[in-house]
Amino acid sequence: xxxxxxxxxxxxxxxxxxxxxxxxxxxxxxxxxxxxxxxxxxxxxxxxxxxxxxxxxxxxxxxxxxxxxxxxxxxxxxxxxxxxxxxxxxxxxxxxxxxxxxxxxxxxxxxxxxxxxxxxxxxxx
Amino acid sequence: xxxxxxxxxxxxxxxxxxxxxxxxxxxxxxxxxxxxxxxxxxxxxxxxxxxxxxxxxxxxxxxxxxxxxxxxxxxxxxxxxxxxxxxxxxxxxxxxxxxxxxxxxxxxxxxxxxxxxxxxxxxxx
Numbered sequence: 001x002x003x004x005x006x007x008x009x010x011x012x013x014x015x016x017x018x019x020x021x022x023x024x025x026x027x028x029x030x031x032x033x034x035x036x037x038x039x040x041x042x043x044x045x046x047x048x049x050x051x052x053x054x055x056x057x058x059x060x061x062x063x064x065x066x067x068x069x070x071x072x073x074x075x076x077x078x079x080x081x082x083x084x085x086x087x088x089x090x091x092x093x094x095x096x097x098x099x100x101x102x103x104x105x106x107x108x109x110x111x112x113x114x115x116x117x118x119x120x121x122x123x124x125x
Numbered sequence: 126x127x128x129x130x131x132x133x134x135x136x137x138x139x140x141x142x143x144x145x146x147x148x149x150x151x152x153x154x155x156x157x158x159x160x161x162x163x164x165x166x167x168x169x170x171x172x173x174x175x176x177x178x179x180x181x182x183x184x185x186x187x188x189x190x191x192x193x194x195x196x197x198x199x200x201x202x203x204x205x206x207x208x209x210x211x212x213x214x215x216x217x218x219x220x221x222x223x224x225x226x227x228x229x230x231x232x233x234x235x236x237x238x239x240x241x242x243x244x245x246x247x248x249x250x
Contacts (some may be wrong), residue, residue: 005248007241014199022197022228029231029238034245065248067241071194072147074139099244102237103147106154111236112227113154116132116192119224120159123130123190 004063006036006056008049010081011069013041020045023069036061039069042076042084050088057092064096071103129188131161131181133174135206136194138166145170148194161186164194167201167209175213182217189221196228 009030011023020041027039036056040049053064066085068077077098085096102108134155136148145166152164161181165174178189191210193202202223210221227233 005245007245009237009241014197016199019197019199026196026228026234026237029234030241033238034241037241063248065244067237067244069196069237071151071196072139072144074141074144097248099247102240103151105236105240105243107236107239108233109151109154111230111232112134112151112192112194113158114232115227115230116134116155116159116162118230119190119192120130120132122224123188123222 004061006038006052006061006064007034008052008064008066009037009039009069010049010066011039011041011045012076013043013045015044026069042081049084050091053088053092053094053096057094062094064094065099066096067099068101070101071108073101073104077101129186131163131177131186131189132159133177133189133191134162134164134194135174135191136164136166136170137201138168138170140169151194167206174209175216178213178217178219178221182219187219189219190224191221192224193226195226196233198226198229202226 009027014020030037038052040047040052070077082098085098089096134152139145149164155162163177165172165177195202207223210223214221
């Protein structure tokens, strides 16, 4: 049997394709190493969280963890996304957990330091 | 003589203190390991890039690299921030380089994968 748990990487979304491409690249290492993972957009781009949930539910998945690809939590993560999740849970009878935005995890601060060290090396060349 | 090069970590800014605290935490590993580094906000919070530049210039620093704490590039990074930098360069006679947003660097995608692996472990408990 396949893993009944699905990860949804939730990005804001934009009508600008370059914006979405950036998030698709950011998601690549996760999608490559975690079997049941997908990217979804809050607005202005597809797929939505609901699309992902509906498809996965058809395959028998009933538990979802939403990991927001946001550095910090503003109105979207405090209000809009929980409301969307509540609605999807009601519609599809699944379990969904909203994780903290990625920026709350110390791995991000460490990655930023590594990026800055590379930028500093470029600047001094 | 001190290093004449300064790193500015540029966050969006918000009137919500929790937002700024998240970015201050994200900046910590960088500020700890890179001597001439500081955080600045594009709008709605202090210090601004100009405040940092003016203070550093008084100490003899004339070169700045701005690293945007943004996952992707939207209008702010394509238009507003370059215009702000152009103005500061004119006003203060310094050199400033705008780096890519952190989300363009592969370290970020790897950090996201690590975060998701931790979230998955929590979910399965």
